[in-house]
Amino acid sequence: MDILVSEGTFLFHVPYGPSLTDGSWDASFIDLKANPNLIPVLPPCVGWPETQELLKQLNHAHSPFMTLAADQSFAKGPDPARPVILTSFVTVCFAEISHNAKHILTDLTAFLRVHMKDLLQEISTSLGHPLDLEVILEIQPTHYRTQRVHGWSLTVMIIGSGQEHHAVRGLWGWGIQALMDALKAYAPIEG
Numbered sequence: 001m002d003i004l005v006s007e008g009t010f011l012f013h014v015p016y017g018p019s020l021t022d023g024s025w026d027a028s029f030i031d032l033k034a035n036p037n038l039i040p041v042l043p044p045c046v047g048w049p050e051t052q053e054l055l056k057q058l059n060h061a062h063s064p065f066m067t068l069a070a071d072q073s074f075a076k077g078p079d080p081a082r083p084v085i086l087t088s089f090v091t092v093c094f095a096e097i098s099h100n101a102k103h104i105l106t107d108l109t110a111f112l113r114v115h116m117k118d119l120l121q122e123i124s125t126s127l128g129h130p131l132d133l134e135v136i137l138e139i140q141p142t143h144y145r146t147q148r149v150h151g152w153s154l155t156v157m158i159i160g161s162g163q164e165h166h167a168v169r170g171l172w173g174w175g176i177q178a179l180m181d182a183l184k185a186y187a188p189i190e191g
Helices: 036-041 049-058 102-127 165-186
Strands: 002-007 012-014 065-079 082-094 133-144 149-162
Touching: 002 102, 036 049, 049 065, 049 082, 049 165, 065 149, 065 165, 082 165, 102 133, 102 149, 102 165, 133 165, 149 165
Parallel strands: 002 133, 012 133
Antiparallel strands: 065 082, 082 149, 133 149
């Protein structure tokens, strides 16, 4: 298990959407903070209660965060020892756009790295084996078009791998739970 931290150079634009894509919900920005009722029907959430719960927590009315994008998918693994990979990402920012300064997102990233690493180590110890899980925390410059502000956002990628789909999904679920627990530790949600 490893948690990597990086800084992207690609400028992420929000909102993005149907005018830039085929018009489907699969690739358009939806303000889930303002429209939490849409979370259960979003393509990344259908059949994925873990993603649905993560998006509900991040976009909760009392959460300081909001999500900009999220998805997950299975893929063929790199070798016979790990034939199945489940890769996911969620891009997060502060709901208060003025809080999306680089130093604030860098502090959030450092906090999440320490807390997720501790939580995942506890899980690994209780299971009695290392977790075949990789976590990448990447801050990237972000242009918030509606507010006409340049700031930053954080993408959290969680990659689990193993022998079979069910076990890999369970492993990935530990990573999602560690992220949710670390976010709660950073900013407890009241109400």
